Amino acid sequence: MESIASSLLSLAYQIFQPGFCPGDWVWATSMAGALIGLWPVFGAFAVAVVRKFTGNRYHGASLIAIAAIGVICVLVMPWLLATGVSSIYRAVFAGGTGGLSPTEVANLGQEYCFVGVQSEYLGGGQNIYETLFYPSDSVLAYGYYLGALVGLPILTLLAVMLLGRVALRRGPKWPGRLLWIPFVAFVLLSAGVEANTAVHLWLGFLPATILGVIPVALVGPPSWSVIQRSDRPPEPRRAPRPAQPPPYVPPAEEEKPAPPPPAAKEYPPTAVAPSQEAAGALAAVPGPVPTPPGSAQAGGGRFKRIRRLGHGGFGTVWEAQDTQLGRTVALKIAHAPDRDTEERMQREAxxxxxxxxxxxxxxxxxxxxxxxxxxxxxYLHGQSLANAVDTGGPLDDVSAGRLWATLASALSAAHAQGVLHRDMKPSNVIVDPEGLPHLIDFGIARSKGDAKLTATGMMIGTPDYTAPETAAGQPASPASDAWQLAATVSFALSGYPPRGTRETPMAALMAAARAEPPSRLPRQSVHARLLMASLDPQPRNRPTLAAVQREVEGWLARVGKSADGPVAKVVPRLQ
Known part of the structure; x- marks a missing residue:
């Protein structure tokens, strides 16, 4: 390793050797520190490249690769090179060559300003441990070494942590420990390096590490499609069935024809609780809905209507009183239900x-x-998010972040059951008096004759908040719900739909079908970058709801806010 360190020193001496104070070899030592500082940069660069293909899949080979990169690039190579440089200077001070040429050794014997003889300055003093724990009588000198040998490594540690955060963008930050923990080990293991040599190595190491953030940032984070694939749980492998040996047939019976198999006996079906995988299929099967104890299927005047809450193409929603159970409920009644509408209502239920x-x-x-x-x-007390923003003004970044994280969690729970909302918009979010948002009106039962129609003639969604692919006639997907949720959050931050308002619903629908870019985004919000990604016209490029929730909750934690706090305070309306 000494030969590699001597080659490093010679290269640094050729690159940078100004002949002024504190000396050409002192400057070359700082250049050698900069070359050593490129190793952590290379490690972070390699991690960023690995994540371009693996996303956030931190297990198995990818996690081993990141750990190996951290140990080799941040601990082993910098430690070997730093101790090698120090040993070369000590060898020259003791009268050897340390692998340097005679001319280089002769230049090390020159004197400069306050340094004196460079070989003695760089190789004849105490090491880091002795300097810090057995100081000299000079308080000024001890303060200088304390700031250089403790302060510079701390600043460099912050730079290494920054490298890790840049390399791990759009993902959890905990794998960054695999980079900065080896760096801490490197600092501790370097206690035997000569103190003056260490000072000048750190003076080159620190700026090289800081500037290294630029190439790591240029690699860029993994695409949202890669992150989406990495967020999917691995499919369970089915164990192969053991091969059954063929049945033994006695020789005497080989000529006899086989008797006909007995008729299959029919047994009554066994009631089995549906698994989570079958939940989506269960939701799509028309049939009776499980009812809680004490309820009845027939209306029979059981529900006393109090006031109408909403009216639209899907039907009418009433605030009503359940006379049997004594509670206030919301009744959603379909307009002139035919068979198709009735089946859709059953699926929604x-x-x-x-x-x-x-x-x-x-x-x-x-x-x-x-x-x-x-x-x-x-029945949810409160008012819609649309009314809350219209009356109280747009939300701040913290409130909007809470709204986004909470509703992303709610939609993820629905998607886990095979259920799509398909009509995310501000009027379908109720903010209760405590300021907590609630998701209502899953867009399954819809009446005929509205502006946006599916293949079966059923309207899905609202034009101002409709994802481009659904407006163009493609089937809805979890990515469509994610787009509409981002549009709802954009409205909460700005007071406008992301594509702006149009004069007619048909114009808004055409703008959605053409995938017009957002024009009314809250550009000054900290969520602007994530909003742009979530409103991408291509579903495969959008972050998943799990990724959005992780990003927003991470930001809230960094600013010291809880993700489950209120998004707005709502004063209940007078009856």
Missing amino acids: RALAMLNHPNCVRVYDLVEEPDGLALVME
Whole structure:
């Protein structure tokens, strides 16, 4: 290793050797420190390149690769080179060559300003441990060494941590420990390096590490499609069935024809609880909805309507009183239900019945009312996010971050059950008096005749908040819900839909189908970059809801805020 260190010193001497104070070899030592500082930069660069292909899959080979890069590039190579440089100077001071040429050894014997003879200055003093724990009588000299041998490594540690954060963008930051913990080990193991040599090595190491952030940043984070693939859980492997040996047939019976198999006996089906994988299929099967104890399927005047809450193409929503259970509920009644609408209502009831999330509206029952099939849901006190923003103004970054993280969690819970919302918009988010948001009105049952139609003639979504692919006639997907949630958050921050407002719904629908770029984004918000990524016209380029939740909750934690706090305070309306 001494030959490599001597080659490093000779290269540094050829690159930078100004002939002025404190001396050409002292300057060359700082240049050698800069060359050594390129190793952590190379390690962070390699980690960023690895993540371009693996995303956030931190297990197995990728985690071993990052750990190996950290140990080799941040600990082993810098430590070997730093101790090698120090040993060369000590060898020259003792009368040897240390692998340097005679001319280089002769130049080390020159004197400069306060340094004196360079070979003695760089190789004839105490090491780092002796200098810090057995100081000389000079308080000024001890303060100088304390600042240089402790302060410079601390600043360099911060630079290495910054390298790790840049290399780990769009992902959890904990793998950065595999870079900065080896650096701490390198600093501690370098206690035997000559103190003056260490000072000048750190003076070159620090700026090289700081400037190294630039090439690591140029690598860029992994694409959202790679992150989406890495966030998917691995598919379980099915164990192969052991091969069964063929049945033994006695020789005497080989000529006999086989008897006909007995008729299969039919048994009554066994009731089995549906698995999570079958939850989506269960939601799509029409049929009765599980009802809680004490409820009934027939309306029969059970629900006393108090006031109408909303009216649209899908039907009418009423605030009602359940006379049997004595609670206030919300009744969603379909307009002139036909068979298709009735089946869609049943699917919506089944889908909502399977959800168990504190920020999703709960479904209680599905009943027959005199004017149609009615979905009985939890009644949420408060007002819509649209009204809250219109009356109280846009939300700040903290409130919008809480809104985004909370609703991303709610939609993820719905997607885990095979349920899409398909109509995310500010009017479908209720903010209760405590300021907590709740997701309502999953877009499954819709009436015919509205502006945006699917292949079966059913309207899905609202034009101002419709994802480009669904506006163009493609089927909805979790990425569509993620786009509409980002559009809702953009409205909460700016007071406008991301594409701005149009004069007619048809114009808004055409703008969505053409995937017009957002024009009313909150550019000054800290969430602007993530909003731009989430509103990408290509679904495969958008971050997943899990990635969005992780990014936003990470930002909230860094600013010292909780993700489950209120998004706005709502004063209940007077009845």
